[in-house]
Amino acid sequence: MTTATTINDLPxxxxxxxxxxxxxxxxxxxxxxxxxxxxxxxxxxxxSLTLRGNARDxxxxxxxxxxxxxxxxxLLSPWGHSLLSPSAAAAAAxxxxxxxxxxxxxxxxxxxxxxxxxxxxxxxVQIVSHLWPGLRRVKLVxxxxxxxxxxxxxxxxxxxxxxxxSELDLSEFYYWTEDLPPVLEAHPNVARSLTKVDLLTTSxxxxxxxxxxxxxxxxxxxxxxxxxxxxxxxxxxxxxxxxALLSISANCPELKVVHLIDTSSLAxxxxxxxDDGFTSEDARIGRVALxxxxxGLPLLEDLALDVCKNVRDSGLALEVLGSKCPRLRALKLxxxxxxxxxxxxxxxGIALCSGLESLSIKNSADLxxxxxxxxxxxCCKLAKFEVQGCKRxxxxxxxxxxxxxxxxxxxxxxxxxxxxxxxxxxxxxxxxRDRIQRLHIDCVWEQEDEHARNFxxxxxxxxxxxxxxxxxxxxxxxxxxxxxFNWAAEYEHRSSKKCKLGLDGDCSYMPPSNGYGYGNGNGFxxxxxxxxxxxxxxxxGVGELLTPLPTAGLDDCPNLEEIRIRVEGDCxxxxxxxxxxxxxxxxxxxxxxxxxxxxxxxxxxxALTAPPGQMDLSLWERFFLSGIESLxxSELDxxxxxxxxxxxxxxxxxxxxLLSECLTLRKLFIHGTAHEHFMMFLVRIPSLNRNLRDVQLxxxxxxxxxxxxxxxxRVDSCRRFEEALNRRPILD
Numbered sequence: 103m104t105t106a107t108t109i110n111d112l113p114x115x116x117x118x119x120x121x122x123x124x125x126x127x128x129x130x131x132x133x134x135x136x137x138x139x140x141x142x143x144x145x146x147x148x149x150s151l152t153l154r155g156n157a158r159d160x161x162x163x164x165x166x167x168x169x170x171x172x173x174x175x176x177l178l179s180p181w182g183h184s185l186l187s188p189s190a191a192a193a194a195a196x197x198x199x200x201x202x203x204x205x206x207x208x209x210x211x212x213x214x215x216x217x218x219x220x221x222x223x224x225x226x227v228q229i230v231s232h233l234w235p236g237l238r239r240v241k242l243v244x245x246x247x248x249x250x251x252x253x254x255x256x257x258x259x260x261x262x263x264x265x266x267x268s269e270l271d272l273s274e275f276y277y278w279t280e281d282l283p284p285v286l287e288a289h290p291n292v293a294r295s296l297t298k299v300d301l302l303t304t305s306x307x308x309x310x311x312x313x314x315x316x317x318x319x320x321x322x323x324x325x326x327x328x329x330x331x332x333x334x335x336x337x338x339x340x341x342x343x344x345x346a347l348l349s350i351s352a353n354c355p356e357l358k359v360v361h362l363i364d365t366s367s368l369a370x371x372x373x374x375x376x377d378d379g380f381t382s383e384d385a386r387i388g389r390v391a392l393x394x395x396x397x398g399l400p401l402l403e404d405l406a407l408d409v410c411k412n413v414r415d416s417g418l419a420l421e422v423l424g425s426k427c428p429r430l431r432a433l434k435l436x437x438x439x440x441x442x443x444x445x446x447x448x449x450x451g452i453a454l455c456s457g458l459e460s461l462s463i464k465n466s467a468d469l470x471x472x473x474x475x476x477x478x479x480x481c482c483k484l485a486k487f488e489v490q491g492c493k494r495x496x497x498x499x500x501x502x503x504x505x506x507x508x509x510x511x512x513x514x515x516x517x518x519x520x521x522x523x524x525x526x527x528x529x530x531x532x533x534x535r536d537r538i539q540r541l542h543i544d545c546v547w548e549q550e551d552e553h554a555r556n557f558x559x560x561x562x563x564x565x566x567x568x569x570x571x572x573x574x575x576x577x578x579x580x581x582x583x584x585x586x587f588n589w590a591a592e593y594e595h596r597s598s599k600k601c602k603l604g605l606d607g608d609c610s611y612m613p614p615s616n617g618y619g620y621g622n623g624n625g626f627x628x629x630x631x632x633x634x635x636x637x638x639x640x641x642x643g644v645g646e647l648l649t650p651l652p653t654a655g656l657d658d659c660p661n662l663e664e665i666r667i668r669v670e671g672d673c674x675x676x677x678x679x680x681x682x683x684x685x686x687x688x689x690x691x692x693x694x695x696x697x698x699x700x701x702x703x704x705x706x707x708x709a710l711t712a713p714p715g716q717m718d719l720s721l722w723e724r725f726f727l728s729g730i731e732s733l734x735x736s737e738l739d740x741x742x743x744x745x746x747x748x749x750x751x752x753x754x755x756x757x758x759x760l761l762s763e764c765l766t767l768r769k770l771f772i773h774g775t776a777h778e779h780f781m782m783f784l785v786r787i788p789s790l791n792r793n794l795r796d797v798q799l800x801x802x803x804x805x806x807x808x809x810x811x812x813x814x815x816r817v818d819s820c821r822r823f824e825e826a827l828n829r830r831p832i833l834d
Contacts, residue, residue: 110139122147142166151211153178154796156824157185160203163210172216175207176243180820181800184222186229200229208233215239215266221275222246224255231263240264241271245305245806248277254285261289269298273329276305276804283317290321298327302363305804309333309365311340319353326401328354329361331368334409336386344391351398358429360399361406367436367464372491372518372670379467379493381437385411392419402427408436408464415440417451424455434462434488444472453480460484462515465491471499478506488515488542496521500530508534512634515542517641523548528655535632542639547650631658638662644671644705644722648685657691664697665689673707673722673743677715683728690732699739702726703773703803709745709752719743720754727756731763736793738767742774749807752776758783769796773803778819785826795832797823 109117121143124130134144145166152174153160160178175185186200216239221227227242240260248256256277260267272282282301286293299322301310309331310318319325328350332342342362350360387409396402396419405423407413416438423430433455435441441463442451452461458481463469469492478484484507489495500522504511511534516527523546531538638659642648648667669684689695705722712718717725722743730738738761744751751774753761758780761770770784776799784794799820801807 110137114143118143118147122149127152154798155179156821157183157203158821161206163206165210167210168212170211171213172239173211173214174218176218176220176241177798177800178220179798179824180817181798181802182220182222182246182806183817184226185220186226204229204233217241218243220244221256223249224251224259227256228259231259235263236266237264238266239269239271240267241273242275244275244277245802245804246276246808247805253278254281254288257282257285258288261285261292265292266295267292268295269327270296271298271300273300273302273304274802275303277303279306279308279310279314283314283321286318286321293321294324296322297324299325299329300327301330302361302368303331304368306331306365306368308338309363310342312342312346313340315342315346316349319350323353324356325354326356327359328357329359330363331365332362332409334364334385334387334411335366336383336411341386343386344388347387347391347395348398351395355398356401357399358401359404360402361404361434363406363408364410364436366410367408379465379491380439381410381412383411385409385413385437387413389415389419392416393422396423397426400426401429403429404432405430406432406434406462407438408434410437413438417441417443420452421450421454424452424457428457430455430457432460432486433458434464435466436464438463438466439468441466441469442473442476444470444476449476449480451476453477456480456482458484459510460486460513462486462488463490463492464488467492468494470494471496471502474499474503475506478503482507483510485510486513486540487511489517489519490515491518493520495519497526497530500527501533504531505533508537512538513540514538515639517542517544519544524651525654535630537634538632539634540637540639541632541635542641545640545642545646545648545651547646547654631660632656632662633660635659636661636663637666638664639666639668641668641670644669644673645676645679647681649681649688651685652688652691659692661694662692663694664699665692665695666699666701668701668704669726669743670704671706673705673717673719674712675716678717678721679725682725684726685729686727687729687732695733696736698733698735698737700726701739701741702743703741703751705743706746707743709748709750719745719752720756723754724756724760727760730760731765733764734766735764736766737769738764739771739773742772744774749805750775751801751803753780755780766793768793770794771798771800773800775799775801775807778823781819781823782826785823785830792830793832794827794830797827 112120117139121130121133121140124133130144130148134141146169148167149169150172151167151170154177157178157180178185186204214234215236217230217234217237218241219226219230220243222244231237237260242256256275260270299318301318311333315330315332318330319328332346333340334342336343347362350357392413405427416435417440420438420441423433433452435452440451442453444450453476461477461481461484469489471494474495487503487507489500500516504514514531514534516522516530519527522530522544524543525547527543528535531541638656640648640651702723707719707722708716709719719742726743740753740757740761742751742753742757753772753774753776758776761767762783781797781799784797
């Protein structure tokens with residue numbers, strides 16, 4: 103009698119290869135529980151590891167993950183404390199000698215070449231550089247203020263010891279812009295080996311100046327990825343202009359990814375919805391300089407230019423970008439005007455970047471519906487499209503664009519567009535509602551403008567100019583021939599007759615498939631369910647309710663797994679809301695929803711006593727979190743509202759009580775601080791939170807408090823809470 107062959111009968115070499123190809127962490131963890139052989143094989147093949155838990159337990163670290171090459175030490179508890187600093191505070195936190203701890207890490211992970219570490223002081227960088235001199239990729243994290251140390255002290259040890267360094271990520275590391283250029287100049291060999299530098303530090307108030315950018319690109323001629331926070335405002339000394347741009351293309355011709363973002367854009371400012379889209383100042387970047395900049399980067403694949411100052415008449419430069427950079431796949435433009443003239447049937451401007459798969463347009467004041475249609479005709483491979491702050495586009499243009507890109511478009515973001523509230527945005531995306539996978543909209547519940555709802559691309563008034571946007575599609579060209587027949591215009595014309603421009607919300611007609619790729623052959627849309635949508639992002643103003651979301655058009659999302667909600671506004675001066683809760687309970691209609699990021703970090707209020715008739719932040723937290731217990735969440739990231747006057751973001755008593763009622767929650771990350779007895783609500787009630795197994799307080803905002811005195815959640819408090827959490831039995 104022969105026995106069946108199982109996977110255990112495979113040779114060890116083949117089994118190691120199979121398990122080594124599994125990248126998902128949860129899947130690997132499940133594999134390791136199957137049997138002892140799988141456990142030992144999984145440990146021997148794991149190359150990436152993120153350490154959690156308390157740093158004081160690191161001396162008990164097992165030595166079975168010797169193959170790890172990527173190590174993340176930035177999330178150890180207590181979060182934000184110096185892990186390897188010889189200071190007394192760090193020693194008290196770890197209950198062990200930091201140097202002995204460092205040697206333990208070296209013995210457990212001898213082959214690390216990629217590291218993420220929270221570096222509160224230069225001594226941490228100095229120790230890890232000695233531990234792993236072969237580091238090639240390093241990400242430093244620090245949300246606390248820069249310590250009083252000499253310029254470049256945070257980077258000198260790294261460049262002294264790690265001669266193979268090729269990637270440096272400082273996007274979450276607070277430092278001074280003048281710290282880095284001298285270090286690069288002092289270590290020319292290491293600087294020349296750098297291929298990726300991420301300097302998009304979100305905590306900057308002023309970005310890199312022009313002379314600092316020149317120093318960086320001169321010292322690093324082999325860069326392939328350059329992401330940097332700049333200052334384009336011409337009112338400041340050292341602003342970034344044409345000379346700095348041309349120095350980038352002249353010194354680093356091998357660049358594939360370039361992100362130049364103004365620091366004011368990193369602050370998530372939404373701007374005035376009633377302005378005309380133009381800023382008071384123009385950027386000192388002309389068309390000729392842009393053409394030369396693009397011409398010098400032939401290998402470019404990903405470009406982001408968000409300058410926050412007017413760049414006018416940019417269409418011709420973008421045509422050069424499309425021709426000189428044939429590999430370009432992702433493009434983000436901020437405050438660029440004239441990107442697409444949309445006159446006649448000939449494509450122009452950004453529409454000639456035909457290879458684009460991702461496009462983001464921000465604050466383009468003269469972008470119209472016809473511009474969107476021209477972009478859809480030219481950029482027919484777009485899988486991701488984001489539009490923000492474009493005041494002249496309406497439902498008609500976006501809906502036609504979605505129709506033309508039905509075959510490819512799966513990721514859409516719509517924000518700060520005057521004529522596109524929540525219902526209008528969702529109505530515009532009806533042609534792809536059965537295909538879209540990721541979506542961002544603003545929860546603005548106002549009705550759209552009546553003129554926008556009744557605008558027909560084929561209707562032309564007698565007094566309209568012959569070159570008007572509405573009439574240009576089907577008129578004769580100058581040579582007497584008819585222009586190319588436009589299915590988008592025909593779709594709008596026929597659908598307006600069938601369903602009055604989609605006002606009834608059930609417009610299901612679509613053009614038949616005739617080689618254009620966006621019809622299903624019978625002339626009707628394929629269902630009304632958002633069946634492939636798995637990620638949803640929402641912005642909502644403080645005081646508004648979330649409850650209209652399902653009725654606005656998002657009522658049927660059977661596969662939605664993750665949602666991010668950002669609440670923004672000033673609570674001060676507002677009266678108490680008329681409703682008792684924000685409306686999270688309306689999300690219970692999404693059966694697979696398991697992950698939520700609730701970001702109230704840009705909500706400002708009174709942490710202490712509020713004036714008469716107003717609510718303090720504890721009551722606002724109760725308003726935001728009421729109903730969360732009705733959701734079957736397994737992971738929650740929560741940013742509490744803040745009081746900027748005292749730099750405090752704290753979890754208050756009502757919020758702690760509501761979170762303790764989330765029975766299915768496994769992971770809870772609070773991006774702020776809390777009192778210890780509030781946190782103990784999560785572990786002291788045996789009948790509640792029996793699944794909770796990972797909780798952490800992270801003050802990952804700038805400036806993180808140097809010494810947390812507003813609450814009692816300090817080093818010993820974190821240790822007591824984590825011990826209480828780990829003592830509880832976990833059901834699975």
